[in-house]
Amino acid sequence: MNNRRTFLKTVGATSVALGTLPHPVFARTAVNDPDGRILVLVQLAGGNDGLNTVIPFANDVYQKRRPSLALGKGATLGLTDELALHPQLSGLKEIYDEGALGIVQGVGYPNPNRSHFRSMDIWHTAKPGVADKRDGWLGRAFDAASKKLAGQVPAIALGTGRLPLGLVSTKFTVPTVRSLKDYQLQLAGNKAEQTTQRKQMRELVGSGTGGNSDLDFLRRTAATALDTSEKIQSVLEEYQPAQPYPQNGLGQRLQNVAQLITADLGARVYFVSLDGFDTHAEQAGAHNSLMTELSTALSAFYADLKAHGLSKRVTTATFSEFGRRVKENGSLGTDHGAAGPMFLMGDSVKAGLHGAHPSLTDLDQGDLKHHTDFRSIYTALLEDWLGWNAEAAVGGKFKKPRLFA
Template sequence: MNRRKFLRSAGATGLAVATLPTIIDSFTVKAFAGGDPRLQQLLESQDRVLVLIQMPGGNDGLNTIIPYTDPVYYNSRPTIGIPKSRALRLNDTLGWHPALAGMRNLFEEGSLAVVQGVTYPNPDRSHFRGSDIWLTATDADVFGSTGWVGRYLQTLAPNYPTVLPEHPLAVQIGTSTSLGLLGSSGPMGISFRDPDEFYRLVNAGGGIEEVPSGTQTDTPAGREAAFMRNIARSADVYATIVKQANDSAGSPSVTYPTTDIGAKLRVVSQLVAGGLTSRIFLISWTGNNFDTHADQTSSSDPTLGAHAALLGELSGAVSAFMEDMKNKGLAEKISGMTFSEFGRRVAENGSVGTDHGTAAPLFVFGKNVNGGLYGKNPNLTDLDDRGDLLMENDYRDIYASVLLQWFGASTTKAQDVLFTDHSANALPLFKTEAVSVKDYNSSAATIVSVGPNPATDHVVVRTRIDVNATASVTLSDLRGRELRSLALDSWSGVGTIDVQTLPSGTYLLTLKADRATTHTFVNISR
């Protein structure tokens, strides 16, 4: 069965390809903005992307961000400690591993955050439990079966995979599917190594719907078959869209390093540049590469060796990627975050390596990231009974920052995704002004405040407008459909919009005063 036939039969069996209210593609943006570059920019900034980079195996945090004035560091690591003279200066007490020059540059530009001491209470030192905990965003003693990203994406597309959004919600570059992307009805994203290969694979032979499924669905076999049908269907629908995005992207503006991570970020860049509106891209090394129990460094030069090569691979690839995004005018909408299941023990072991530990720094980067250092330096003398670092930041507080500040999720939604409310501890990692009115104001029509935002039943808009102007506020969905309109009393400049019957999601609020126009976003969340 070819693709056309498949789509026909998919339609015939009641399956649908639909658009999400909260996700808009570039074509819609252009049409909706109607040549207003500021509105277009505002709309596009809604369309934010998070690139998650997993460093599997347990990255050695103390050899990533080096406490080079702490004698305990050098006493604990006589062989593998990075000498002060070789570390790249971060501040008076901390230095970068010399392989991280690219990350350091981003930090110096103010677009990289280093979050210190990230882990969770009672950290698990098993690779598999550790990564499962990070990916499922659960407490250490909970065995979760869905990922935090998957659960977030499910709030955007509750009927996935029965109803597929126009573009994939998440893309993993590789052949596996991360636990992080699993929702309660299976993977919320797709995986492929290369867009062309993916397209060929899906379209080179027969489809899946030529033989109808059996009637039994409430059996293990029935459920497994349904699981595969859903995956096959998302592959079938998205292979073409992914290829189109890839084909229309043009060439990268920089040369990517010829490393695994470099090649993967190059694919991400092409897809984003080609207009794919996936929210999440996930990339990872394929094995437990960071599990440096032995020969972590060269025995003659601690700045060389396996760990240095891995950090260099990360840094080189991320630098190239961010440069490419900047050159293409996409830097505003991209952020990235690294993570690893745990850090490593303070003291080195007898094999020029380190054993499994606990807390470690992670990186959040992007033009809209509030760069800088978050959290105290690791205390190398106040350790747990295994000789491991104590927690400084709970990893879920960072996830909460991502959900609340980067994706603009409501507190309720973030809590649903993370199971507990981390909003009070969220770190101010992202610039939220990017979607505020400030940049888009016109002096004749100023939106002073919009609240409550997110709203549940009504929104009060306070404005400053010319008393003689004819003014109105309208509320539209992100497809440009006007849903509410209200004439404003220009003396008070205050209006109240009833939103009780509108579904949860992001809406565009437009203030018009004579010929001046200002926009902002309102979230409705229940």
């Protein structure tokens, strides 16, 4: 069996079965800092309608400008005498009432750009005035903290095959994983037959190749692939969620995040995305569904972390490239706007409302004016949560809101 042709066939099968070159992040069995804090970013791609997320239901302008889309007091989840959450955010409302959800209002940046691509780049690079996509804000943070992160993989992006710009670093390679189930060695046969196949593969890749450097490289690749498969299999078998996750895309991605966090793999940042927020037409139904997916997924994730004793170590933050305009359009939807809210979730978060709700009359070309620069939020997340210097990441010094208790 130990010949060149069989070896190449086995290595090829191993690599194809895994679907991607394995990353050493999954070979780690412990975290250098077991008490290290973790940040989970949830991107709401497309431009979430902040006015129908954190709703100024008592505002006459809101009701008049949105005759079809406006939601009243009786149809929302009250926060104050004037503000409420979307009715489908009941799971997040419970977390808010428990004291583990903060809502930062009116987040944006000067001279807002209403292009999806450009505005998303701005949020990912923290460079509103420069079209520079060489690295991302978190990538620069990783680089600045490289001594603290030595030997670690700082972040993992899940549910995507393309690395998000915000995680692009000059010193670290950040893996992307579509699904943990797909990131395993797929073998035919029953469990006993699969065990035999794994044993044969391990004997083969561990036998050496007679000094052939190319084959030695393939052997090491195959050995790492097998290690990866076994580590992922262990993660999936040992992990038990505290409650069932919703059967939607975001729920499954966040369950994967929880699996990796509970496995203590060492990553400090996790990134997932929920698409579909570009609601130009017939917004009501689509936004209801998105709010349901967001709330059910985040609430299941929080309950899971809490049951595993991790809810104080993990902060989850949502963001979107922009909000929507105050006035609804003629297609029962809303067009690209500017400022919007961010959610922060976790037992270490300073719960409640942060900042004032933007004015609905003092507008910037029909859009809400931002009260909080998103780079100040990034600064707080980096410095007050992860313990890293933020200046290189955000391109300067920004006054931080107090986001953590």
